[in-house]
Amino acid sequence: MLDAALAKIDANRDAALARLFALVAIPSISTDPAYAGDCLNAAEWLATELGALGFDASVRPTAGHPMVVGKARARRKGAPHVLFYGHYDVQPPDPLDLWENPPFEPRLVETPHGKEILGRGTSDDKGQLMTFIEACRAFRDAGGLPCHVSVLLEGEEETGSPSLPAFLAANKDELKADLALVCDTSMWDRTTPAITTMLRGLVLEEVVVRGADRDLHSGMFGGPAINPIHVLALIIADLHDENGRVTLPGFYEGVYELPVEIAEQWRKLPFNARHFLEEVGLSVPAGETGRSVLEMIWSRPTCDVNGIIGGYTGKGSKTVLPARASAKFSFRLVGAQDPEKIAASFRSFVKARLPADCQAEFASHGASGALQLPFDSKPLAQARQALREEWGKEAVLTGSGGSIPIVGAFKRDLHMDTLMIGFGLDDDRIHSPNEKYELSSFHKGARSWARILAALAA
Amino acid sequence: MLDAALAKIDANRDAALARLFALVAIPSISTDPAYAGDCLNAAEWLATELGALGFDASVRPTAGHPMVVGKARARRKGAPHVLFYGHYDVQPPDPLDLWENPPFEPRLVETPHGKEILGRGTSDDKGQLMTFIEACRAFRDAGGLPCHVSVLLEGEEETGSPSLPAFLAANKDELKADLALVCDTSMWDRTTPAITTMLRGLVLEEVVVRGADRDLHSGMFGGPAINPIHVLALIIADLHDENGRVTLPGFYEGVYELPVEIAEQWRKLPFNARHFLEEVGLSVPAGETGRSVLEMIWSRPTCDVNGIIGGYTGKGSKTVLPARASAKFSFRLVGAQDPEKIAASFRSFVKARLPADCQAEFASHGASGALQLPFDSKPLAQARQALREEWGKEAVLTGSGGSIPIVGAFKRDLHMDTLMIGFGLDDDRIHSPNEKYELSSFHKGARSWARILAALAA
Numbered sequence: 032m033l034d035a036a037l038a039k040i041d042a043n044r045d046a047a048l049a050r051l052f053a054l055v056a057i058p059s060i061s062t063d064p065a066y067a068g069d070c071l072n073a074a075e076w077l078a079t080e081l082g083a084l085g086f087d088a089s090v091r092p093t094a095g096h097p098m099v100v101g102k103a104r105a106r107r108k109g110a111p112h113v114l115f116y117g118h119y120d121v122q123p124p125d126p127l128d129l130w131e132n133p134p135f136e137p138r139l140v141e142t143p144h145g146k147e148i149l150g151r152g153t154s155d156d157k158g159q160l161m162t163f164i165e166a167c168r169a170f171r172d173a174g175g176l177p178c179h180v181s182v183l184l185e186g187e188e189e190t191g192s193p194s195l196p197a198f199l200a201a202n203k204d205e206l207k208a209d210l211a212l213v214c215d216t217s218m219w220d221r222t223t224p225a226i227t228t229m230l231r232g233l234v235l236e237e238v239v240v241r242g243a244d245r246d247l248h249s250g251m252f253g254g255p256a257i258n259p260i261h262v263l264a265l266i267i268a269d270l271h272d273e274n275g276r277v278t279l280p281g282f283y284e285g286v287y288e289l290p291v292e293i294a295e296q297w298r299k300l301p302f303n304a305r306h307f308l309e310e311v312g313l314s315v316p317a318g319e320t321g322r323s324v325l326e327m328i329w330s331r332p333t334c335d336v337n338g339i340i341g342g343y344t345g346k347g348s349k350t351v352l353p354a355r356a357s358a359k360f361s362f363r364l365v366g367a368q369d370p371e372k373i374a375a376s377f378r379s380f381v382k383a384r385l386p387a388d389c390q391a392e393f394a395s396h397g398a399s400g401a402l403q404l405p406f407d408s409k410p411l412a413q414a415r416q417a418l419r420e421e422w423g424k425e426a427v428l429t430g431s432g433g434s435i436p437i438v439g440a441f442k443r444d445l446h447m448d449t450l451m452i453g454f455g456l457d458d459d460r461i462h463s464p465n466e467k468y469e470l471s472s473f474h475k476g477a478r479s480w481a482r483i484l485a486a487l488a489a
Numbered sequence: 490m491l492d493a494a495l496a497k498i499d500a501n502r503d504a505a506l507a508r509l510f511a512l513v514a515i516p517s518i519s520t521d522p523a524y525a526g527d528c529l530n531a532a533e534w535l536a537t538e539l540g541a542l543g544f545d546a547s548v549r550p551t552a553g554h555p556m557v558v559g560k561a562r563a564r565r566k567g568a569p570h571v572l573f574y575g576h577y578d579v580q581p582p583d584p585l586d587l588w589e590n591p592p593f594e595p596r597l598v599e600t601p602h603g604k605e606i607l608g609r610g611t612s613d614d615k616g617q618l619m620t621f622i623e624a625c626r627a628f629r630d631a632g633g634l635p636c637h638v639s640v641l642l643e644g645e646e647e648t649g650s651p652s653l654p655a656f657l658a659a660n661k662d663e664l665k666a667d668l669a670l671v672c673d674t675s676m677w678d679r680t681t682p683a684i685t686t687m688l689r690g691l692v693l694e695e696v697v698v699r700g701a702d703r704d705l706h707s708g709m710f711g712g713p714a715i716n717p718i719h720v721l722a723l724i725i726a727d728l729h730d731e732n733g734r735v736t737l738p739g740f741y742e743g744v745y746e747l748p749v750e751i752a753e754q755w756r757k758l759p760f761n762a763r764h765f766l767e768e769v770g771l772s773v774p775a776g777e778t779g780r781s782v783l784e785m786i787w788s789r790p791t792c793d794v795n796g797i798i799g800g801y802t803g804k805g806s807k808t809v810l811p812a813r814a815s816a817k818f819s820f821r822l823v824g825a826q827d828p829e830k831i832a833a834s835f836r837s838f839v840k841a842r843l844p845a846d847c848q849a850e851f852a853s854h855g856a857s858g859a860l861q862l863p864f865d866s867k868p869l870a871q872a873r874q875a876l877r878e879e880w881g882k883e884a885v886l887t888g889s890g891g892s893i894p895i896v897g898a899f900k901r902d903l904h905m906d907t908l909m910i911g912f913g914l915d916d917d918r919i920h921s922p923n924e925k926y927e928l929s930s931f932h933k934g935a936r937s938w939a940r941i942l943a944a945l946a947a
Contacts, residue, residue: 231708233708233808235806235808237806242770242771243769243770243771244769244770245769245770247769248890248891249791249793249795249819249821250689250691250821250889250890250891250892251786251890251891252769252786252890253786253791253793253819253821253890254775254776254777254780254782254785254786254789254791254821254890255762255765255766255774255775255776255782255785255786256766256769256771256775256776257771257775258775258793258794260725260794260796260797260816261725261726261729261793261794263722264721264722264723264725264726264794264797265722265725265726267718267719267722267723267726268719268722268723268725268726268727269726271719304713307713308713308714308846311701311702311703311705311710311714312700312701312702312703312846313700313701313714313715313846314845314846315844315845315846316713317712317713317714317715317716317844317845317846318712318713318714319712322712324712324713327712327713328709328710328711328712328713331712333707333711333712335707335711335716335719335810336716336718336719336722336799336800337707337800337801337806337807337808337809337810337811338718338799338800338801338802338807338809338811339718339722339797339798339799339800339802339814340797340798340799340802341794341796341797341798342794342795342796342797342817343795343796343817344796344797344798344815344817347854348693348695348795348817348819348854348855349795349796349817350691350693350795350819350891351795351796352793352795353795353796356797357802358718359800359801359802359806359807361707361711361806361808363707363708363711363712386773386775387772387773387775388766388770388771388772388773388775396805396806397806431708432706432708432709432710432711432712433706433708433709433808434708
């Protein structure tokens with residue numbers, strides 16, 4: 032069954048590429064209202080394509096660009112049910128003059144390391160989502176899908192998914208599955224697949240520290256009048272100890288050490304921390320003593336001030352003793368850290384450091400926990416095995432420093448874990464001119480999904 | 490001689506008041522170009538007045554409003570030479586509807602504690618400068634001036650004296666005297682005169698701390714990438730110890746303890762620190778442990794951050810790890826603190842706290858030392874004696890937290906100390922609607938200057 036599907040994928044390479052070209056040729060730029068018709072075209076193209084594969088597929092209107100929803104049943108009853116998510120919208124291609132080839136006229140080019148598919152959206156996310164659809168096609172041709180498959184394709188990912196939360200809420204029962212699959216991430220490198228199993232959470236807090244009831248003259252009042260900038264600076268300085276650890280009481284509750292196997296895998300990765308930092312003009316890792324850069328970004332919590340302002344900030348000088356100073360803080364969370372507890376601990380920490388005559392006002396700009404696919408979860412083991420068989424090496428289990436909102440929404444609203452597996456490469460130039468997707472990513476990506484679907488049903 | 494002059498002042502009270510009314514009636518608002526003619530009128534009125542008193546007086550053009558310069562010789566050769574400074578320009582009277590009486594139609598009103606002269610500029614500085622001119626008039630009528638007297642009256646004090654430095658530089662030899670007298674300060678209270686003997690100096694430094702060469706995503710880089718806001722906060726936090734003392738190496742060099750007599754005088758002053766702070770919404774003195782509020786403002790150095798900015802400061806949140814953060818620092822200096830040394834010590838202090846990958850850029854926005862009329866200076870002793878005789882009590886020797894640029898210019902450019910003696914009161918509402926000057930300030934102010942001029946010549 033799987034072998035037959037893999038053979039179909041291999042046999043239909045050219046046709047698959049032609050389908051991807053047809054989708055890439057539709058300039059579905061979500062941020063520009065002039066391309067709303069193209070977004071609709073892309074949605075309809077996909078619904079038609081899914082329909083041809085036997086999916087019950089439709090274009091579903093939203094306040095913005097439409098969703099595509101498709102559903103197909105597995106060959107056998109009792110098979111697991113997966114929900115695949117991707118997005119058909121793309122970033123604007125500007126600046127156009129930097130493209131070697133027109134962005135919406137996809138083309139295959141030879142490079143020293145293989146063939147590349149050039150065009151806007153080839154990697155983000157049209158090429159990636161088509162790997163999954165091609166896998167489904169292969170199973171149809173080979174006798175049927177091993178899993179029940181639902182597909183949700185969005186047209187507003189590049190503009191922050193404004194219609195998605197309401198759509199998920201309104202179609203919760205329809206969209207609920209056993210597991211979500213997302214193909215919008217990268218491989219570790221050209222020959223090594225990766226599964227993103229950790230997404231850091233985020234607590235966003237803003238603090239305004241107030242002192243006197245007006246700005247004061249620093250000559251008249253400097254000395255006896257409290258300076259809120261100093262108070263805020265002391266609080267910020269206190270938030271880390273000399274080893275770069277966050278000093279909030281209870282902050283590390285729910286922060287777990289990596290399983291030995293994963294720690295070992297990360298240690299052996301050919302990741303050049305120096306190069307990673309040099310790219311942005313830095314050379315020495317800051318942060319927690321004794322933690323590698325990868326660990327810090329993927330699996331350790333942080334506290335950062337994202338902005339601060341107080342007093343006079345124009346040109347030259349003004350001898351003012353400000354009435355207020357404020358700062359925005361973000362905490363990246365991992366493991367089972369509780370966002371509510373951390374926000375509360377932070378507020379207590381600030382209040383405990385307010386001298387006489389100072390008040391603090393707080394505002395929350397969001398609080399969400401980390402997302403962690405348990406290292407011992409069955410679908411993760413199945414996907415790892417499938418990728419090992421396709422690529423001949425172990426998939427790297429990566430973390431992601433940032434958040435991927437759809438994954439949080441699936442967990443929070445649909446109570447589903449997500450397997451994030453993608454075949455993009457770091458040099459795919461997504462969002463930039465000359466975006467490309469490796470032909471091998473496209474072909475072996477489809478084969479990988481075929482193996483994963485088979486493995487999940489095993 | 491002095492007695493005769495004092496008798497003249499007493500006898501001519503009504504005529505003196507009429508002259509002040511005439512001057513106040515000229516709306517010499519320096520900041521508003523529509524009143525440039527009135528500024529010239531005020532200058533000419535004063536030059537004519539001085540001419541009538543036997544001064545060689547003239548209106549001297551500048552790039553802005555003119556100066557009035559007058560010179561009169563003492564009755565006897567070898568007398569000391571004083572330069573009196575005042576300003577004839579006034580603040581705008583807005584908001585007009587809050588005035589009980591038109592601002593430029595001066596009027597005498599009865600109050601429970603005596604008569605007040607109402608009108609814009611009655612206290613700041615027309616009434617004050619006329620106390621000195623009336624003293625000169627009395628000596629002329631009584632046989633001649635005890636000192637050589639030069640008078641410099643400015644028309645741009647309320648707009649930051651833009652033409653003054655060039656005028657002083659160009660007329661250095663002409664304006665140089667043994668001692669400067671400035672009548673633009675306040676009494677301690679209605680019945681207690683004051684001499685301001687200390688003005689704090691000011692060092693203004695701006696620092697930009699840079700980390701990465703661009704703003705980073707705090708999810709992608711939070712942890713291993715240095716955050717310049719944190720670095721700046723640590724520097725600010727380090728600048729004071731737990732007793733509120735500034736930790737810059739060498740900062741307290743040249744900071745002297747007050748003479749016992751002065752410390753004792755200050756301790757006994759009926760100064761309500763609580764009330765001083767409550768006026769601006771505070772209740773507890775911050776600053777150096779074990780120092781009174783008056784000490785901190787008048788005779789202790791400070792370090793304050795006047796402004797700070799870094800990262801995202803708009804509404805909501807942005808998970809940015811900023812490439813830079815900056816702050817403006819002001820140091821108030823006292824005694825013999827060396828502004829250059831302090832600026833240098835500050836820069837070393839910052840540099841010593843920069844972690845790897847951080848750079849600091851510095852900008853100076855000015856550096857001037859404190860001005861201190863030596864407590865053992867002869868003119869100070871003479872003025873104290875004169876005020877004691879007029880008011881029947883000891884003059885309070887005050888400091889001033891802020892700077893008075895003209896006094897610095899006299900010291901720096903003309904190498905003259907300044908006696909700052911004024912008869913304003915804290916409730917004179919200068920710069921506000923219903924500005925007033927006490928009739929007793931005006932009358933006894935003139936008598937005080939007569940006594941001081943006599944004492945200086947003794």
